[in-house]
Amino acid sequence: MTQDICQVTIINQQRIAQARKQMPDDTTLVEIAETFKLLGDPTRVKILQALAVTELCVCDLAALLEMTSSAISHQLRLLRARGIVRFRKQGKMVYYALDDSHVQTLVEVSLCHVTEC
Amino acid sequence: MTQDICQVTIINQQRIAQARKQMPDDTTLVEIAETFKLLGDPTRVKILQALAVTELCVCDLAALLEMTSSAISHQLRLLRARGIVRFRKQGKMVYYALDDSHVQTLVEVSLCHVTEC
DNA sequence: CAAACATGTGAGCAACTGTTCAATTGAAAG
DNA sequence: CTTTCAATTGAACAGTTGCTCACATGTTTG
16 A cells, blocks of 8 residues: 655645746756766765876776776776766776866865865 | 786876875765765755755655655655755644755756756 | 644665676787 | 786676655644
8 A cells, every 4th residue: 555645735735836847857857866876976086086186097096096996997987978087098008087077066066065165 | 816906107106196195085085975975866856956946844845756755754864964954843744945055056066067058 | 532644764675886806808018 | 929917897796775664753633
């Protein structure tokens, strides 16, 4: 037996209508959530912070974060898929860099948020 | 057998040192990730978007998002724990509202990001 | 008081996530 | 060509997440 959605008063129904009117469409909301989800992992945040300073190869990132390059590579794959980082091959190495100013802004605002600045 | 962290060249070690120097401390990075993780769910993004428009009770949110009030309540609990929303009791009902301007900024930037504005 | 109702909460469960491990690819060096 | 090494990839596995369901709490109303 599923729980029924409750009945609301007339006043609140107006508020609901107002909120619904200003709500972005579902696809947009899901994309927003997916963007945040991508930033919602310590490893990926560290990668982005590092790449905000300088271009680095997978190997460098692995050394910096003290993780296996496999783990880093898996995360870079996700960031690449979203167009957040770009890469450039140089021999055996692959250098990664940030490729999205919005994301950098997001991280900065968030940093400001947690450090109460 | 764990995979060894690779040896990097001198040049890249300097870059790593540079990146490490500018890297916020680990606690801060984890908190940033946790903030983003909290925003990284469609249900919670919808709740925040709705509350950005107007104060709403759990019941209203459940009706607006077409979900059970239990599910909404679980999510509000997380948002409350992070101080992102505040609430006010009025009889049986509990009205929720946004309580964090940074978060609203984050959602706005992200909306701008996904809509290419 | 009892009934009705909005909300909160804990257990359980299916789906997802991040890492490890093993194997592969591709480029540089012997 | 063979070896070496950076990077990638897929499978597997443990840990996490978001929802449902059942129940508890607290408030209003009869």
